Amino acid sequence: MWRKLYHLALALMYIGVVGINYGATPVGEPILRGFMGGIGGKWKFLTIWNLLLQGLFFSICLLNDIVGTNEPNPKNTPIIRKVKDTLFASLAFPLSMFVGLTFWGLYAVDRELVFPKVLDKYFPVWLNHVMHTNIMIFVFIEMIMNFRSYPKRKTGISILAAFMACYLVWIHIIHHYSGIWVYPVLEVLNLPLRIVFFAALLVLIVFMYLLGEGLNNILWSNQIKAVKSNKAKKRH
Numbered sequence: 001m002w003r004k005l006y007h008l009a010l011a012l013m014y015i016g017v018v019g020i021n022y023g024a025t026p027v028g029e030p031i032l033r034g035f036m037g038g039i040g041g042k043w044k045f046l047t048i049w050n051l052l053l054q055g056l057f058f059s060i061c062l063l064n065d066i067v068g069t070n071e072p073n074p075k076n077t078p079i080i081r082k083v084k085d086t087l088f089a090s091l092a093f094p095l096s097m098f099v100g101l102t103f104w105g106l107y108a109v110d111r112e113l114v115f116p117k118v119l120d121k122y123f124p125v126w127l128n129h130v131m132h133t134n135i136m137i138f139v140f141i142e143m144i145m146n147f148r149s150y151p152k153r154k155t156g157i158s159i160l161a162a163f164m165a166c167y168l169v170w171i172h173i174i175h176h177y178s179g180i181w182v183y184p185v186l187e188v189l190n191l192p193l194r195i196v197f198f199a200a201l202l203v204l205i206v207f208m209y210l211l212g213e214g215l216n217n218i219l220w221s222n223q224i225k226a227v228k229s230n231k232a233k234k235r236h
């Protein structure tokens with residue numbers, strides 16, 4: 001029961017925060033009109049994409065708690081469990097770690113490059129931490145709390161790369177039609193530096209995927225061995 005309540009609370013929290021960002025933030029304010037309005041609106045930001053993804057992921061976790069299974073090595077793995085495991089490995093974990101680390105990293109260097117101080121009036125500290133800190137904490141707790149079978153590395157990284165490619169195309173579409181980069185840091189970089197910046201971010205998010213896979217292998221080594229042994233028996 002506690003697992004169901006935990007997943008329900010997180011699903012509601014993330015969906016609720018998306019609602020707050022979508023409906024309650026006063027885009028009509030002159031300061032926010034350029035930042036949150038215009039082409040793409042609030043959906044310009046990877047943070048919002050990630051919040052929606054986390055809400056979806058923890059909703060799937062809840063559904064798996066009800067109709068699926070959290071057993072490390074079930075005889076027949078339900079589809080909902082396979083979806084949950086793949087979504088966690090390929091997107092939920094690496095994307096949350098990526099968003100949190102890049103946001104706070106740029107914030108520490110110069111917050112004006114990622115979250116200008118004028119926004120503090122409209123985004124209280126607690127909301128900022130839900131969007132950029134809690135995402136790392138709760139996805140890590142999920143890593144510790146529940147076993148999952150990672151997909152083949154090629155599959156997981158391909159899903160992650162496709163997701164990030166879609167977002168990269170999206171921010172370039174916004175820039176093409178508006179002349180404004182979604183993130184202020186991109187405004188201060190020339191083309192060669194932007195290419196290096198995007199390449200570095202790609203390396204970072206792939207590293208986040210490998211980090212998740214490595215942590216999973218360490219935390220659940222016994223269960224992984226049991227799963228591999230069971231698969232070997234089935235083949236024979």
